Each structure stands twice: as structure tokens, then as C-alpha cells.
Amino acid sequence: MKEYKLTDKLDLLILPIILVIIWYFVCDFFMLVPSYMFPGPIDVLNSFIRLTLSGKLFKDIIDTLYKVLLGLFLAAAVGITGGIILGWSKKLERLCSLIISILRPIPPIAWIPFSILWFGIGTTPAVFIIFMGCVFPILVSTIDGVHRTKGVLIEAAQSFGASNTQMLTDVILPSTFPYIVSGLKVGIGIALMCTISGEMIGSSSGIGYMILTSTSLFDTGSTIVGMLVIGIIGIIFDYIFTKIQERIFW
Amino acid sequence: MFEIENVSKIYDSKGDKEDVLALDNINLTIETGKFVCFVGPSGCGKTTLLRLMEGFEKPTEGTIKDDGVIVLEPSRERGFIFQDYSLFPWLNVLDNVTFGLDIAGLPKEESRQRALKYLEAVGLEEFANSYPHELSGGMKQRVAIIRSIINKSKSLLMDEPFSALDVQTKHKLQEHFINTWKDRDTTVIFVTHDVDEAVFLSDQVVVFSRRPGRIKRVFENNLPRPRNRADAEFQSLVSEITKDIDESEDE
Numbered sequence: 001m002k003e004y005k006l007t008d009k010l011d012l013l014i015l016p017i018i019l020v021i022i023w024y025f026v027c028d029f030f031m032l033v034p035s036y037m038f039p040g041p042i043d044v045l046n047s048f049i050r051l052t053l054s055g056k057l058f059k060d061i062i063d064t065l066y067k068v069l070l071g072l073f074l075a076a077a078v079g080i081t082g083g084i085i086l087g088w089s090k091k092l093e094r095l096c097s098l099i100i101s102i103l104r105p106i107p108p109i110a111w112i113p114f115s116i117l118w119f120g121i122g123t124t125p126a127v128f129i130i131f132m133g134c135v136f137p138i139l140v141s142t143i144d145g146v147h148r149t150k151g152v153l154i155e156a157a158q159s160f161g162a163s164n165t166q167m168l169t170d171v172i173l174p175s176t177f178p179y180i181v182s183g184l185k186v187g188i189g190i191a192l193m194c195t196i197s198g199e200m201i202g203s204s205s206g207i208g209y210m211i212l213t214s215t216s217l218f219d220t221g222s223t224i225v226g227m228l229v230i231g232i233i234g235i236i237f238d239y240i241f242t243k244i245q246e247r248i249f250w
Numbered sequence: 251m252f253e254i255e256n257v258s259k260i261y262d263s264k265g266d267k268e269d270v271l272a273l274d275n276i277n278l279t280i281e282t283g284k285f286v287c288f289v290g291p292s293g294c295g296k297t298t299l300l301r302l303m304e305g306f307e308k309p310t311e312g313t314i315k316d317d318g319v320i321v322l323e324p325s326r327e328r329g330f331i332f333q334d335y336s337l338f339p340w341l342n343v344l345d346n347v348t349f350g351l352d353i354a355g356l357p358k359e360e361s362r363q364r365a366l367k368y369l370e371a372v373g374l375e376e377f378a379n380s381y382p383h384e385l386s387g388g389m390k391q392r393v394a395i396i397r398s399i400i401n402k403s404k405s406l407l408m409d410e411p412f413s414a415l416d417v418q419t420k421h422k423l424q425e426h427f428i429n430t431w432k433d434r435d436t437t438v439i440f441v442t443h444d445v446d447e448a449v450f451l452s453d454q455v456v457v458f459s460r461r462p463g464r465i466k467r468v469f470e471n472n473l474p475r476p477r478n479r480a481d482a483e484f485q486s487l488v489s490e491i492t493k494d495i496d497e498s499e500d501e
Contacts, residue, residue, distance in 0.1 A: 155324065
């Protein structure tokens with residue numbers, strides 16, 4: 001990967017800055033759009049300062065991140081374990097393949113009704129939806145990784161007398177690791193989407209809840225703050241996973 | 251000692267095409283401590299027989315015995331060296347070399363010391379912490395070879411290990427390998443399509459014919475070691491074997 005200097009990245013900011021300037025003139029300077037329909041950058045900045053000072057923004061970010069990471073963690077635990085087992089056993093994979101094929105394309109938000117029915121309002125339904133959204137990409141990616149383990153590496157380990165357990169821990173798992181990471185990378189993107197949907201309906205806290213409720217209070221500035229925060233969290237996670245992927249050389 | 255008795259291998263083509271008879275009724279005995287080369291045209295089943303001897307695949311008919319025990323699955327008693335090295339890309343050189351010892355449960359420090367000694371012997375001690383993708387083909391194969399011989403298995407099965415290397419590297423590794431081998435009583439089965447290589451290394455050259463794979467002829471190679479490629483006897487054995495292979499190619 002090419003190493004970028006800071007000055008190389010400044011050009012990325014040109015268009016956003018131009019857009020913010022246009023936005024400022026349209027909404028704040030000429031006031032062509034009423035702020036309860038769409039806020040200007042000044043409104044957003046005000047909301048941001050207000051939410052930061054009151055500690056509400058920080059609390060909501062922590063709240064959302066907690067759900068995202070918990071949901072992702074549970075999905076990873078089930079997806080990776082299941083993926084290794086199904087990747088290893090052709091019979092079990094065949095047994096489960098139709099179920100996975102049917103469940104996988106169901107959008108995670110379709111689970112919202114049941115999640116509310118089963119778990120009520122709060123953290124759990126959101127975590128459940130995140131889990132349902134993330135578990136399949138991680139599972140499928142892990143299965144794929146196990147399948148792509150090179151036959152000669154397995155044979156090499158066999159010729160050293162590796163037991164099945166040793167084969168799993170010393171060959172299959174490291175060989176599958178890059179696929180697990182890319183599954184998690186896809187998963188975290190889905191998790192963010194699911195969290196916001198989940199929080200809008202089955203929750204009373206978090207960024208998603210803030211986005212929804214602030215609009216109904218005509219505080220559209222806070223809505224934009226919430227949306228931008230989600231975008232920035234997404235970038236940070238993506239960056240972290242990309243860095244991990246760059247360090248994997250096999 | 252390997253005893254190969256009436257071994258046939260048929261690959262089910264699973265289609266309308268005819269099944270492939272890769273090996274047809276092979277009988278061969280390989281004495282302990284011998285260096286035996288399998289040569290023949292490509293597609294003659296020499297690699298298939300080697301894989302059967304390790305236990306990666308099972309013969310359709312017949313049996314293979316290793317010191318009297320029927321081969322059913324791969325074993326650490328039979329080291330296997332692959333054409334494409336098959337080093338573990340996520341392990342550094344040292345950890346690759348100790349892989350078999352770690353599997354066997356040897357103390358970490360002991361296997362480390364042993365591996366370093368082996369690496370030193372092939373001039374790779376500086377690369378102990380390098381990863382396979384940082385090494386040249388010749389270096390990778392040296393690592394793969396010591397990764398196998400460090401386990402002191404009774405036999406070594408080698409599948410065209412030097413075929414992807416340039417001639418100089420190849421000759422260097424052949425010489426090096428023969429020097430490490432001659433102090434031991436390890437049986438070596440070495441598959442190659444390079445007759446020169448077979449004559450340089452082996453005590454016995456088994457020539458295969460193609461489709462179905464059969465043993466055409468077994469040459470005893472009693473040329474004195476260390477061998478010199480320029481010797482007339484060396485050359486004449488090479489051309490005799492080459493002629494034999496060419497004939498089976500034409501059939």
C-alpha cells in the first residue's frame with residue numbers, strides 16, 4: 001500500500017468544503033429553506049455544541065457503540081465457530097445450506113417486530129437485530145475461508161502427524177483469518193445500519209433514537225449531528241479493519 | 251522398507267468420460283536406506299504412487315506396506331516434500347521449521363535450538379525471522395526440506411522438489427541434499443522428470459510408462475559417489491534411461 005502524506009489527503013477536503021459553503025449560503029445566509037425542514041451548518045454546529053456540552057452526545061455514542069460491539073461480538077462468536085464447523089464438515093454444511101440461503105437475504109430490519117415482541121424496548125432488541133444482520137456475512141465468509149485453505153498445507157500438516165484439533169488451530173484457523181477479518185469488516189458496516197434502525201423503533205436511547213426524536217421536536221440540527229456521527233464512526237471502523245487487512249500478508 | 255503389491259489406482263471421472271486408470275498393477279519393493287527416483291513422462295502416475303505411499307490417497311486395489319504396516323493415512327514416519335514448498339505463509343521460517351516438532355509436543359526451546367542448527371547448516375540462520383513470501387524459491391525449498399528432515403522420519407517422499415528452480419540453484423540443492431542424506435539411513439523416494447537429477451541422486455531409478463501408469467524398468471545406479479556429471483558412465487546411464495522414457499512416450 002502506498003503511504004500518503006497529509007498534504008496528499010487535503011484534496012479530499014476540497015469538495016466537502018465547497019458543499020458546506022454552498023449549504024451555508026442556501027440555508028443560513030439567504031435562508032431559502034426553513035430550518036425545521038433542513039438546518040444550515042450554523043444550526044448543526046449549535047446543536048453539536050449543545051449536545052456535547054450537555055454530555056448527551058457522548059452518552060448516546062457510547063450507548064450505540066456498546067450495542068454495535070456487543071451485537072458484532074455475538075455474531076462473530078457464532079459466525080466464526082459455525083463457519084469453521086460448517087466449512088470443515090461437508091455433511092453439516094449441506095444440512096444447513098438451505099436454511100442459511102433463506103435466512104441470509106432477509107433484511108435485518110425485518111426482524112424488528114419479533115425483536116420487540118421478544119425483547120421489548122431497550123438494548124436487547126437492537127443487539128438482536130445487529131446480530132441477525134452480521135452473523136450471516138461472517139458465517140459465509142468464514143466457511144469460504146475454510147474451503148480456500150490450500151490442500152497442500154493440510155497435507156503438509158498431516159505428514160507431520162497433526163491431529164484434527166491441531167489441524168484446526170494451527171492450519172485452518174490462521175489460513176481462514178483473512179476471510180474472518182473481511183467478514184467482520186462487512187459486518188461492522190451492517191451493524192451500524194442495523195443499530196440506527198433498531199434504535200429508531202425498539203429503543204429509547206442511542207444515536208438512532210436521537211436522530212428520530214430530534215426531528216419530531218423540529219431540532220433538525222441534532223438529526224444531522226447524529227447522521228454525521230454515524231458516518232464518522234463508520235469511517236473509523238473501516239480504517240481500523242483496513243489497517244488490519246494490510247498487515248495480513250497471506 | 252516399502253512393499254508395493256498389485257497397486258492400481260482408478261480415478262472416477264464422474265461423467266460420460268471413461269474412468270482414468272492412473273496406475274496399473276504396480277509391484278515394487280524399496281529397501282530401507284535406499285535413494286530411489288521415479289522418472290517418466292508427465293501423466294505416468296509417478297506422483298500418484300508417491301501420494302499413495304504417504305497415505306494422502308488410497309489405492310483402488312492392492313496394498314502398500316511401510317515396514318510391514320499397511321499405509322492407511324499420512325504419518326510423521328513419512329516426511330513429504332511438495333513441489334510448491336507448501337510452507338505455512340503465516341509462520342516465519344523458524345516456526346515453519348519447528349512445526350513438526352511442535353506438533354509432536356517437543357519443548358519449545360529445544361526445538362528452537364535444533365531448528366537454528368539446521369538453518370545454520372543450509373546458510374539460512376539470518377532468515378529465521380523472515381516470512382516465506384520474503385524468500386526466493388531456492389530458499390523456500392531449503393526451508394521445506396529441513397522442516398521435513400528435522401523430524402527424523404524413517405523415510406522422505408519428495409515430489410519434484412527442485413523442478414521449479416534454476417539450474418545452478420537446483421545443482422547446489424541436490425549436492426547439499428545428498429550430503430545430508432548420506433550420513434543417515436533414511437529411505438528417500440524422489441519423483442522427478444529430470445533424468446540427470448535422477449542419476450545424480452539415486453541408487454535406483456524406476457522408469458514409468460504412460461497411460462496406464464506401469465513400471466517399465468528399474469535401473470540400478472551403482473555409480474560411485476560423489477558423482478560427476480561429466481563422467482562418461484554418468485552420461486551413458488542418463489542417455490540409456492532417457493531412451494527408455496522416450497520409447498514409452500512414443501507408445
